[in-house]
Amino acid sequence: xxxxxRVILTAASALGLLVALPAAARDFxxxxxxxxxxxxxxxxxxxxxxxxxxxxxxxxxxxxxxQALETGRRGDADVVFVHARAQEETFVAEGYGVExxxxxxxxxxxxxxxxxxxxxxxxxxxxxxxxxxxxxxASFVSRGDDSGTHVAEKALWSAAGIEPAGEWYxxxxxxxxxxxxxxxxxxxxxxxDRGSWLGFDNRGPLEIVHQGDPALFNPxxxxxxxxxxxxxxxxxxxxxxxxxxxxxxGQAAIxxxxxxxxxxxxxxxxxx
Numbered sequence: 001x002x003x004x005x006r007v008i009l010t011a012a013s014a015l016g017l018l019v020a021l022p023a024a025a026r027d028f029x030x031x032x033x034x035x036x037x038x039x040x041x042x043x044x045x046x047x048x049x050x051x052x053x054x055x056x057x058x059x060x061x062x063x064x065x066x067q068a069l070e071t072g073r074r075g076d077a078d079v080v081f082v083h084a085r086a087q088e089e090t091f092v093a094e095g096y097g098v099e100x101x102x103x104x105x106x107x108x109x110x111x112x113x114x115x116x117x118x119x120x121x122x123x124x125x126x127x128x129x130x131x132x133x134x135x136x137x138a139s140f141v142s143r144g145d146d147s148g149t150h151v152a153e154k155a156l157w158s159a160a161g162i163e164p165a166g167e168w169y170x171x172x173x174x175x176x177x178x179x180x181x182x183x184x185x186x187x188x189x190x191x192x193d194r195g196s197w198l199g200f201d202n203r204g205p206l207e208i209v210h211q212g213d214p215a216l217f218n219p220x221x222x223x224x225x226x227x228x229x230x231x232x233x234x235x236x237x238x239x240x241x242x243x244x245x246x247x248x249x250g251q252a253a254i255x256x257x258x259x260x261x262x263x264x265x266x267x268x269x270x271x272x
Contacts, residue, residue: 028057029237032068032077034148035176037220040195040264046253050244056237064147064175072096072223075230078238083148083193083220097223101246102268104254105219108152109197110210111180112138112189120189126213127159134160137168139188143179144171148218153191156215180206193218195264220265222246 037043038060047058061071065082072080073096081103082088091097110120110129118136123129133140142164143150157164170188172179176196183190184204192200197208222242227233244250251267258264 027055027237028059029078029234029241030059030061030076031079031081031238031241032061032063032071033081034065034068034083034220035062036083036149036193036196037081038062039175039177040199041259042195042254042257042265045257046245046250049253050241050250053249054240054244056240058241062175064143064145064149065151066146069096072225075225075233077225078234079222079224079241081220081222083218084151085219085221087148087151088221088223092223096226096229098226100221100223101242103220103222103245104251104265104267105217106194106265107211107218108149108191108193108216109208110189110191111183111197111206112209113187113205114207115205116207116209118189120209123210126156126210126215129210130156131160131162133189134162134164134168137166139168139170139186140164141179141183141186141188141190142169142171143176144173145175147176149176149191149193152216152218156191159215176200195259198259198262198264219268 033043043060051057061077063071065084065087068080068082069087069091071077072091080097088100092100110126112120118132118138120129120132123132142153172182176192177200179190180192180200181202184202184206187205222245224235224238224242225233227235251269254265254267255263
């Protein structure tokens with residue numbers, strides 16, 4: 001298959017294809033990826049380059065980080081590409097992954113109504129910004145789905161000493177796009193990564209109201225699912241993808257991806 005045939009799969013449909021396709025048609029790997037890498041357009045930019053160089057097709061399963069790691073634990077993906085470092089390190093330590101490699105990073109930003117009723121622009125740091133939302137009882141929309149973004153959000157609430165609850169706190173259990181759409185409609189505050197924000201068109205009254213705190217740093221890692229745990233894992237091809245994406249060529253491909261003239265992801269070989 002060529003890169004023009006690349007499809008986004010659920011874990012279930014990926015398994016179905018493994019059963020249905022003849023062996024000759026299986027020259028592909030399945031990568032469980034966090035939503036920001038696909039929805040931002042990054043994979044649409046870098047995968048054709050990789051596929052042209054190697055002949056290996058990459059099929060992506062788009063999920064929050066927690067779900068993507070569970071997909072890897074079940075052996076329903078050959079590689080995971082996610083952004084919650086502590087969870088990634090646990091995945092490897094428990095024997096589900098071979099080794100974690102840094103790929104790239106960006107940062108989280110807090111977006112909200114342009115008139116900023118909780119005055120987050122005046123907050124000295126991200127934890128203080130979250131505390132200001134709670135103190136004002138201003139609407140906040142959470143992904144609530146154990147994604148990398150949700151993990152980062154929970155860490156910020158913890159740093160602020162707050163257990164968010166009440167009518168002002170809306171947990172959606174949804175992906176980034178649906179969460180941002182809800183925040184735009186209300187309008188409400190929300191935490192999002194910069195790549196997803198740059199790729200989001202339906203902003204309405206939302207603006208970035210807090211950014212720049214080192215606590216908002218957002219690294220992405222890539223891990224080969226352990227073939228000793230799941231013998232069917234395509235280890236050679238999966239490692240070829242990992243080797244390419246952390247190589248000079250892969251890092252240059254990441255650096256070359258822009259949205260509206262802005263670079264949503266910085267390769268790991270470049271300082272923030």
